[in-house]
Amino acid sequence: MATNSNKTIQALRLYGSKDLRLDCIQAQPCGADEIRVAIAYCGICGTDLHEYNYPVLCPKPGEVHPLTGTSLPVTLGHEMSGTITELGGDVEDLAVGDAVTVNPAIVERHVGLPPCEDCSAGFPNICRSLSNYGLGGSCGGFADEVVVKWYSALKLPPTVSLKVGALVEPLAVAWHSARTANFQEGQDALILGAGPIGLAILQVLKVFGARHVIVSDVLDVRKKHAAAFGATKVVDPLQDSVKVVETVRQVCGDRGVDVAFDASGLQTTLDTAIACVKPRGTIFNVAIHEKGLVVNPTQLSLQEKVFRGGNSYTNEDFASVIAAISDGRLEAESMVTAVVPLENVVEKGFIELLHKKSNHVKILVQPIRQVS
Numbered sequence: 001m002a003t004n005s006n007k008t009i010q011a012l013r014l015y016g017s018k019d020l021r022l023d024c025i026q027a028q029p030c031g032a033d034e035i036r037v038a039i040a041y042c043g044i045c046g047t048d049l050h051e052y053n054y055p056v057l058c059p060k061p062g063e064v065h066p067l068t069g070t071s072l073p074v075t076l077g078h079e080m081s082g083t084i085t086e087l088g089g090d091v092e093d094l095a096v097g098d099a100v101t102v103n104p105a106i107v108e109r110h111v112g113l114p115p116c117e118d119c120s121a122g123f124p125n126i127c128r129s130l131s132n133y134g135l136g137g138s139c140g141g142f143a144d145e146v147v148v149k150w151y152s153a154l155k156l157p158p159t160v161s162l163k164v165g166a167l168v169e170p171l172a173v174a175w176h177s178a179r180t181a182n183f184q185e186g187q188d189a190l191i192l193g194a195g196p197i198g199l200a201i202l203q204v205l206k207v208f209g210a211r212h213v214i215v216s217d218v219l220d221v222r223k224k225h226a227a228a229f230g231a232t233k234v235v236d237p238l239q240d241s242v243k244v245v246e247t248v249r250q251v252c253g254d255r256g257v258d259v260a261f262d263a264s265g266l267q268t269t270l271d272t273a274i275a276c277v278k279p280r281g282t283i284f285n286v287a288i289h290e291k292g293l294v295v296n297p298t299q300l301s302l303q304e305k306v307f308r309g310g311n312s313y314t315n316e317d318f319a320s321v322i323a324a325i326s327d328g329r330l331e332a333e334s335m336v337t338a339v340v341p342l343e344n345v346v347e348k349g350f351i352e353l354l355h356k357k358s359n360h361v362k363i364l365v366q367p368i369r370q371v372s
């Protein structure tokens with residue numbers, strides 16, 4: 001299939017701290033093992049906001065990413081869905097017109113290098129060379145289109161809309177967290193922080209067969225969503241007279257919950273998580289910390305509590321999420337609180353989320369294509 005080498009596309013590129021520009025750039029060629037995907041939707045993630053404030057995962061000014069060789073400016077956006085418009089000659093199992101979502105992880109395989117020990121063992125999510133489409137990779141989802149390796153794409157069945165397809169990535173983070181925390185049917189959980197990932201974990205835990213899930217947050221819109229998504233009890237630690245620890249004991253019994261997911265990353269949420277987990281239970285970290293927190297390891301040792309974390313997802317998590325949405329076990333669309341055009345993404349997406357976080361769960365960005 002011919003590549004239109006003169007075609008230009010719109011792409012939202014990060015040049016440095018608080019410097020995002022909607023650029024008109026040359027469309028990339030589609031290699032033999034690549035597909036071109038016209039973007040339908042791409043979600044704004046908390047990570048995008050962090051990168052907008054100060055690039056951490058994207059290359060820093062003057063630096064080159066050791067695996068991908070990219071430097072600023074880079075196109076952001078890693079929660080994407082779209083439709084395949086072009087296939088390279090070596091692509092397997094995909095066709096033009098297929099609706100897909102993209103696992104944005106970029107590891108050694110993507111640049112023709114042998115896999116590291118972790119990739120070989122089936123854990124590319126913890127690859128030491130890890131980069132991502134939309135976070136320092138060759139392209140990103142806040143654009144008219146992306147060109148990605150064919151094995152990074154996962155097909156969406158007709159039962160999964162393109163809008164929900166853009167939510168598969170954050171739901172895959174949640175699925176990986178529940179799986180890595182070894183959460184079992186009939187167990188109880190506490191989720192500290194009902195942002196997009198906390199709410200995604202709530203939904204996934206219901207699919208896993210949770211008995212009680214207690215959610216703690218201070219923002220009204222998030223508390224409402226947590227209740228709507230089936231939390232047994234929603235607690236506001238700043239307003240409610242009955243605090244989180246007491247609520248856990250009332251609902252789940254004196255011993256506490258089996259797993260506490262910390263999706264906030266504050267000293268208070270970590271302390272609460274440790275206090276609420278039953279003996280031999282798990283405190284599971286899904287937050288990103290800009291600075292260290294204090295833990296007294298004896299608090300863990302005395303009752304053999306486990307403190308562990310998880311990082312992103314694998315293709316298996318993506319496939320599990322797509323299957324759960326497809327057969328109706330997982331309903332995600334109501335997480336979307338706004339859809340903004342790519343043209344207004346900085347003001348109506350990034351600035352809106354930074355200043356009016358309390359109004360939103362998930363904002364999706366939609367390129368408006370000019371029909372030619």
Ligand SMILES: [Zn+2]
Pocket residue numbers: 107108115116117118119120124127128129
């Ligand atoms: Zn690797």
